[in-house]
Amino acid sequence: MDLLSSVGALGLPLPATPQLTDIAAAVAVIVVGVGVGWLAARTGAHPLTRLLQRATGRPGVEDFGDRVRRLLRSGIAALVMIIGGAAVPDGGYAALLMAAATGITLAVFAYQVARVAGLRSGSAAGVSAVVLIAGAASMLGGLHSLTASLDGFAFKVGTHRLSLLGLVNFALVAIVLFVLARFLNRIVSHSIGRLNGFDAGQRVLLQKLSGIVVVVSAVLLGVDLLGIDLTALTVFSGALGLAVGFGLQKTLGNLIAGVILLMDRSIKPGDVIVVGNTFGSVNKIGVRAVSVVTRDGKEHLIPNEQLMTEPVENWSYTSPNIRIHVPVGVGYKSDLALAQRLMIEAAVASERVLATPRPTVWLTAFGESSVDHEILAWISDPEAGVGNVRSAILNRLWVSFQENGIEIPFAQRDINIRSLPTPSKE
Structure with missing residues (x-):
């Protein structure tokens, strides 16, 4: 079979003699x-790139400007070809050339x-x-022949008929909605992140809620576009929902607890909290757990529900200032x-100790071998740790005590022996 017969079998009969005028028009x-697309990309790529970078928050992505330039160039070129394609007669080599160019440009x-x-490459x-296939087919007189061929490959599953056309439609709708939902979610999240009227916790909550709304809307739109009848799945979805509800009870509880934490602002990113034996700074409030980074650099993932049911010390709830x-x-x-004065001087000399309120010293007890005191000092950055402040104060105090003859006692015990056993005579 030659080329003319093969193309004619696809529904596009080609004349034996090419029409040079039609080919020239195509x-x-x-x-x-191509020329209009190139000019449009040259003049409008830079403003469009800046607009998309501000909208999506991706200023540092490599080759982002080149991608936008190619997008604008191919989009304008495809639009001009689709409009100008009406001037090219249907059928023949000109229509085939026009369909190939338009399909490639759209692709x-x-x-x-x-x-x-x-999306990845x-x-x-x-x-x-x-x-490419859909664009070229539409330029060759419509998609009817292509869709009819795809619909011919079908099989039945019970009373339902599944065709290759349905699978292609499902894949196309899923891909398009996934791309649009991801792009829209990126724009909305970046826009919410730039709102100065909300704190960090409220912005995180709005971003999560907006992401859920975008995903749910995309799913509902896809169901409507594909014409899926959900009434047949009522019984199955009810049983599945019951099983999933029991299986994901903890997960849903953590999700709801995370939303409550973000709404009442009792715990926010950056707060210094103590939960059980975990002490650190809140790095992120996620859907399932709160990330707490300790001073050792270890990241603890604490379930949101645990923060709602167990006592939590929040050192930054109303004020970042704490007393050590x-x-x-x-x-x-x-x-x-003299010893108490040296204690105050050692605390004041520490860089992280606040001048107001001024450090104080309390005499707490007369111990067995020492007179016990406590230095009380305020700091405003507990996320930087408290052990290092204590260490700095004690190091200065050790030098001051040595220079001024202040004794730091160690534990001593007096043993009174009332009687000794009489040695036996041999």
């Missing part, structure tokens, strides 16, 4: 489309849209291949007034 439309446009939306190539206690003992023969 070439002219293609050249004009390039679809690939760039998918890449700008964040493999997924974007799959989208562009489908667009540094226990110090001095000997009974030491000058207590």
